[in-house]
Amino acid sequence: MNYRKFIIYQGTIGMAASMIFPFYVLLLKNVGSSYAQFGWAYGLFALTAALSYPVIGKFADQAGDKVLLIIYSWGMALILLVFPLAYEIWHIYVLQIFMGLLGAVQKNSEKTVLARSVNKETAGNEIGRYHIWTSIGAAIAVIATGYLVDFLTIGSIFYIASIVFAWSGFYMMKMEKPLV
Amino acid sequence: MIIIYTVIFAGSLILFQTQLASPVVEDRGRLLPVKMKSVKSSDSEDEIKNIVREANLHDDKISIAGMQHSQGGQTLYPGGIMLDVKQYNKILELDEKNQLITVQSGVTWAEIQSYINPYGLALKVSQSQNIFTVGGSISVNVHGRDIRNHTLIETVESFRLLNAQGKVLNVSRDENSELFGLVNGGYGLFGVILDVTLHLTEDELYQVKTQSISYDEYSTYFTKNVLQKENVKMHLARISVPPDSFLTEMYVTDYSTADDQSLLGNYTTLKRESIIAIPKFFLGLSRTNEWGEKMFWNTQKEYSERINGTYISRNNVMRSDSLFMDYNNASKTEVLQEYFVPINQYTAYIDDLRDTIKDEEDFNLLNITVRYVGKNEEAVMSYANDDMFALVMLINQGTSEESIDTTGRVIRNMIDVTLKHDGTYYLPYYHYPTKEQLIEAYPRSEEFFEMKEKYDPDERFMNLFYEEYHK
Numbered sequence: 001m002n003y004r005k006f007i008i009y010q011g012t013i014g015m016a017a018s019m020i021f022p023f024y025v026l027l028l029k030n031v032g033s034s035y036a037q038f039g040w041a042y043g044l045f046a047l048t049a050a051l052s053y054p055v056i057g058k059f060a061d062q063a064g065d066k067v068l069l070i071i072y073s074w075g076m077a078l079i080l081l082v083f084p085l086a087y088e089i090w091h092i093y094v095l096q097i098f099m100g101l102l103g104a105v106q107k108n109s110e111k112t113v114l115a116r117s118v119n120k121e122t123a124g125n126e127i128g129r130y131h132i133w134t135s136i137g138a139a140i141a142v143i144a145t146g147y148l149v150d151f152l153t154i155g156s157i158f159y160i161a162s163i164v165f166a167w168s169g170f171y172m173m174k175m176e177k178p179l180v
Numbered sequence: 181m182i183i184i185y186t187v188i189f190a191g192s193l194i195l196f197q198t199q200l201a202s203p204v205v206e207d208r209g210r211l212l213p214v215k216m217k218s219v220k221s222s223d224s225e226d227e228i229k230n231i232v233r234e235a236n237l238h239d240d241k242i243s244i245a246g247m248q249h250s251q252g253g254q255t256l257y258p259g260g261i262m263l264d265v266k267q268y269n270k271i272l273e274l275d276e277k278n279q280l281i282t283v284q285s286g287v288t289w290a291e292i293q294s295y296i297n298p299y300g301l302a303l304k305v306s307q308s309q310n311i312f313t314v315g316g317s318i319s320v321n322v323h324g325r326d327i328r329n330h331t332l333i334e335t336v337e338s339f340r341l342l343n344a345q346g347k348v349l350n351v352s353r354d355e356n357s358e359l360f361g362l363v364n365g366g367y368g369l370f371g372v373i374l375d376v377t378l379h380l381t382e383d384e385l386y387q388v389k390t391q392s393i394s395y396d397e398y399s400t401y402f403t404k405n406v407l408q409k410e411n412v413k414m415h416l417a418r419i420s421v422p423p424d425s426f427l428t429e430m431y432v433t434d435y436s437t438a439d440d441q442s443l444l445g446n447y448t449t450l451k452r453e454s455i456i457a458i459p460k461f462f463l464g465l466s467r468t469n470e471w472g473e474k475m476f477w478n479t480q481k482e483y484s485e486r487i488n489g490t491y492i493s494r495n496n497v498m499r500s501d502s503l504f505m506d507y508n509n510a511s512k513t514e515v516l517q518e519y520f521v522p523i524n525q526y527t528a529y530i531d532d533l534r535d536t537i538k539d540e541e542d543f544n545l546l547n548i549t550v551r552y553v554g555k556n557e558e559a560v561m562s563y564a565n566d567d568m569f570a571l572v573m574l575i576n577q578g579t580s581e582e583s584i585d586t587t588g589r590v591i592r593n594m595i596d597v598t599l600k601h602d603g604t605y606y607l608p609y610y611h612y613p614t615k616e617q618l619i620e621a622y623p624r625s626e627e628f629f630e631m632k633e634k635y636d637p638d639e640r641f642m643n644l645f646y647e648e649y650h651k
Contacts, residue, residue: 074185
């Protein structure tokens with residue numbers, strides 16, 4: 001039962017994340033003025049993620065996946081409120097560092113929950129099915145957001161995504177422990 | 181939790197709104213970021229009138245913008261309203277018989293070309309690139325490669341002008357004629373150009389001839405082999421900038437009417453921007469060091485040799501690539517300069533120019549093209565006070581204050597040299613020149629500024645160029 005809720009959660013945050021990830025490149029383009037800065041923005045993201053994985057991993061086993069997912073949801077909900085306000089390249093760099101950290105939290109937790117819940121024998125099938133739903137959610141979100149950006153502005157996307165993340169934060173808080 | 185989140189959400193939204201309320205706008209030079217009150221655009225004449233009316237009511241300044249490739253804030257004014265005319269871009273009427281076209285001022289040369297090419301018609305004068313709007317081009321009174329039609333003003337039949345009082349005036353050589361010479365080359369200071377009627381000409385097939393020559397043979401070559409040969413219609417030259425051949429080698433490209441015009445049909449497909457990776461790469465190299473400069477010059481020269489003898493339609497000559505020059509660097513930018521010097525002064529001028537800049541280590545000159553523009557003093561701010569060569573320079577510079585100082589000093593020196601040889605300089609660029617230099621190059625500057633006061637006493641139309649030089 002809880003596993004199904006986890007899939008709903010992952011589907012939702014997957015949607016919210018794919019609302020912003022392809023499009024916030026547009027924002028980076030507005031703020032940054034060179035490809036080198038672009039490279040740095042993404043490099044910092046990856047680097048922070050790399051450095052934080054060991055800590056996150058340990059924490060996941062001690063505190064549990066639920067706490068981490070709540071941190072991720074609320075962290076994203078808040079940081080997305082800062083994005084529309086960024087207008088200097090160093091703002092973007094700082095935000096990318098936080099995004100790297102949160103991204104690592106999500107990636108690691110997604111995998112630990114799956115690892116704790118699936119059967120070794122049928123892992124392929126189960127993880128395959130898990131990906132169907134989260135990917136469909138992501139696909140719908142990307143396409144719909146494309147239209148949204150045309151109608152609204154790039155700024156409004158961040159606000160909408162933030163609300164979705166906030167909702168997912170509540171959803172996760174209400175979930176029973178342990179997750180699986 | 182929900183309360184905290186809602187408060188932060190609302191806070192962010194309010195901050196975001198206030199940021200949006202005063203957009204920061206830059207022109208292509210990227211040296212003048214300016215905070216405007218707002219950016220407005222429209223495709224309807226009524227709405228544009230409304231914008232001017234409202235501005236009159238609230239005493240707001242308006243700066244008019246097309247593609248914003250001017251680099252001295254001609255399209256910008258702090259706290260003002262930027263009227264972006266790019267959406268006001270319909271083609272209204274084509275009179276095939278009399279070869280006249282009427283367009284809204286936000287239309288680009290490219291859009292006109294696509295429209296008239298099937299009729300076998302072509303533009304008389306435009307820049308070498310076709311990305312610019314008609315209104316912007318009129319406001320800087322451009323010239324191009326055509327050696328028989330000189331400045332754009334020659335090809336303008338008439339236009340309608342929305343003036344500072346919100347009234348629409350017909351302007352031509354017969355009606356409101358004083359404004360004709362003011363708005364052409366008027367940098368958007370006299371009103372919004374609404375629609376324009378331009379003279380066209382027939383599309384023709386040209387044969388390309390290229391040749392390398394030394395800079396001191398150029399004046400004679402040009403007079404004898406280009407100007408005096410009736411079938412040569414367009415011309416472009418380049419002069420070398422790498423240190424080992426600094427301002428000495430040239431190669432010229434002439435476009436002459438092809439003997440067999442029946443072949444034109446094979447060449448009329450309008451070319452699109454080709455793959456630009458190669459020129460972009462070599463231009464990039466030339467920004468970095470001397471060896472790169474040499475490579476860039478050599479590839480340009482080889483390319484020019486390769487196109488010798490080929491055919492091209494007039495419309496295609498007038499749509500040169502420009503994308504490869506796009507430059508994105510956080511701490512550097514590329515600026516343009518253009519100097520006009522009488523044909524007979526050319527050799528001496530180049531010698532002086534070389535002496536002036538050869539030892540300037542921090543001055544990175546990437547490219548110089550040379551065109552011809554015949555005397556035309558119809559515009560009050562006319563740069564073509566004689567039959568002149570026009571040298572367009574592409575300069576790579578930093579955006580720091582120090583870099584601006586260095587480039588400014590070198591440019592002022594170059595302008596002094598130009599003025600010494602009875603030359604002038606082009607006004608759409610960064611405000612490096614002094615007011616004294618402006619007055620020497622444009623003896624009618626004072627008259628221009630007086631006319632501005634007469635036609636627009638409240639300074640409804642404002643930009644940084646006027647602000648810098650009129651007092």
